Structure formats: structure tokens, C-alpha cells
Amino acid sequence: MAAVLARPAPVAALARPLSRCSSKLAAAWTAPWPQRRPQAPERDARVAARNRLAELLQDMRKEETEEELNVPVVTNLEWQSPLSVVRYPDPRLRAQNARIGAFDDTLRRLAEEMFEVMYQDDGVGLAAPQVGVNVRLMVFNESGVKGKGEEIVLVNPQLLSLSGNPKLFEEGCLSFPNIYADVERPARVRVKAQDLKGKTFTLSLNGFVARIFQHEYDHLDGKLFHDRMAPPVLDSIRQQLVELEEEYLREHPDAQIQRVQ
Numbered sequence: 367m368a369a370v371l372a373r374p375a376p377v378a379a380l381a382r383p384l385s386r387c388s389s390k391l392a393a394a395w396t397a398p399w400p401q402r403r404p405q406a407p408e409r410d411a412r413v414a415a416r417n418r419l420a421e422l423l424q425d426m427r428k429e430e431t432e433e434e435l436n437v438p439v440v441t442n443l444e445w446q447s448p449l450s451v452v453r454y455p456d457p458r459l460r461a462q463n464a465r466i467g468a469f470d471d472t473l474r475r476l477a478e479e480m481f482e483v484m485y486q487d488d489g490v491g492l493a494a495p496q497v498g499v500n501v502r503l504m505v506f507n508e509s510g511v512k513g514k515g516e517e518i519v520l521v522n523p524q525l526l527s528l529s530g531n532p533k534l535f536e537e538g539c540l541s542f543p544n545i546y547a548d549v550e551r552p553a554r555v556r557v558k559a560q561d562l563k564g565k566t567f568t569l570s571l572n573g574f575v576a577r578i579f580q581h582e583y584d585h586l587d588g589k590l591f592h593d594r595m596a597p598p599v600l601d602s603i604r605q606q607l608v609e610l611e612e613e614y615l616r617e618h619p620d621a622q623i624q625r626v627q
């Protein structure tokens with residue numbers, strides 16, 4: 367090995383690449399400072415994005431493990447028609463959501479009615495706690511239009527993986543009327559869930575529909591979209607959140623609510 371490394375390369379082979387390389391290097395190092403700098407922040411941003419992704423997955427998996435250990439299973443699902451969307455800061459949005467253990471007609475009708483409510487309110491996704499039923503069920507259709515796109519029902523969903531660079535996107539939530547703000551989420555998810563008959567399946571979601579899933583999945587853990595906003599973004603909607611809290615407390619003076627920090 368040493369002999370190979372030490373053997374001088376033919377001058378002609380070295381000359382051109384070296385001169386190209388050295389002229390590039392020279393250009394880079396003689397360029398004004400602002401022209402050279404962007405590489406480092408871009409690299410830092412990529413590293414920061416990767417770290418955030420790892421933290422987020424760890425955070426969501428930790429919650430999931432805790433959920434599995436502590437969450438009760440409901441075999442006698444009860445809910446009342448007609449359903450309507452509960453608004454922030456209704457305590458049911460922060461309550462624990464039970465795993466579903468009975469795959470019967472009551473569950474099927476709940477999912478159907480959740481789709482109806484979702485379409486009526488111009489939503490693309492809805493989690494059961496948002497209609498005051500604290501169970502691990504979500505429905506979504508990224509088209510937001512009945513009869514168009516694909517309707518997906520996930521019972522007892524579990525997050526298997528998150529991937530792709532986290533992206534900022536303006537989200538709304540049916541439980542927060544007229545509030546829209548940026549939330550950063552990874553672009554892809556892999557999910558395991560049961561269907562309405564209890565059959566387990568896996569699903570890979572990408573882009574907008576992956577974002578919908580993550581938003582609804584948070585609801586099943588009692589987490590709301592403003593919990594994931596960067597501080598300056600949260601500041602931009604804080605007053606609207608406080609107004610919803612005040613409105614709720616006027617109607618429910620004895621309620622124990624979790625206020626925005």
C-alpha cells in the first residue's frame with residue numbers, strides 16, 4: 367500500500383485536475399465573506415432538521431409507549447348523535463383517549479358520522495375527541511369533498527416511523543375556528559392501524575396526507591396544533607387562543623381548562 371501511495375502520478379494526469387481544483391479553491395477563498403458563508407448555515411439547518419426529526423419521533427414514540435401501558439380499552443362504545451365539533455379549550459381535547467376493543471356497528475356509524483361532520487365543516491381530517499368521544503379513532507380525506515378522494519379510517523393507529531425533512535405549512539383545526547398558523551412536521555410517515563373490522567394494516571403516507579395524519583394523531587394524544595408551533599408563531603395567535611378560552615369560561619365557569627402558556 368505504501369508503495370502505491372508513494373508512487374508519483376504522471377504529471378499530465380495531475381496537472382489539469384489540480385489546476386482546476388486550485389483555481390476553484392482560490393476563487394472561494396478570495397471571494398468576499400458573504401459569498402462563502404451560506405454553506406455553513408445550510409449544513410447547520412440540515413443537521414438541526416435531522417435532530418428535530420429524531421427528537422419528534424422519540425417524543426411521539428415515548429407518548430405511544432406510555433399510552434399502550436396505561437390506556438384503557440373500550441369494548442362498549444357510547445356516543446350520541448348528532449355529533450358536533452368541540453372547540454378549544456374543551457377539556458375533552460386534552461383527555462386520555464381509550465383504545466377501541468369492539469369492532470361493531472356502533473363504531474362503524476361513529477366513523478360515518480364523523481365524516482359527515484368533517485365535510486360539513488370543510489375539514490380534511492377529524493379525530494374522535496374532537497366530537498367529544500375519547501377513543502383512538504380518526505378519519506380523513508385529503509380532498510375534503512364527499513364522494514371525491516379517498517376516505518381513510520384509522521382505528522388505534524400507531525406511528526411506525528417519521529422521515530423526510532420537516533416542513534412548515536399553515537394548518538387550521540376544526541376545534542379552533544378561524545385560526546391558522548405554521549406548524550413544522552416531517553414529510554412522510556409510516557403507520558400501523560386497524561380498520562373498522564379490526565383487521566391490522568400498515569400505510570405509508572407522504573406530503574399533505576402525512577401532515578393530516580400527524581395532526582389527527584396528536585389529537586389522540588391530547589396534543590393540539592399550537593403545542594407544536596415555534597414561539598414566534600404561537601405569539602402571533604396567542605390573543606385568539608385567549609379569546610377562545612375566555613369565551614369557553616363564560617359558558618362553563620367551573621371548567622378546568624389548560625390555558626395557552
Ligand SMILES: [Zn+2]
Pocket residue numbers: 538539540541581585591
Ligand atoms: Zn385538529
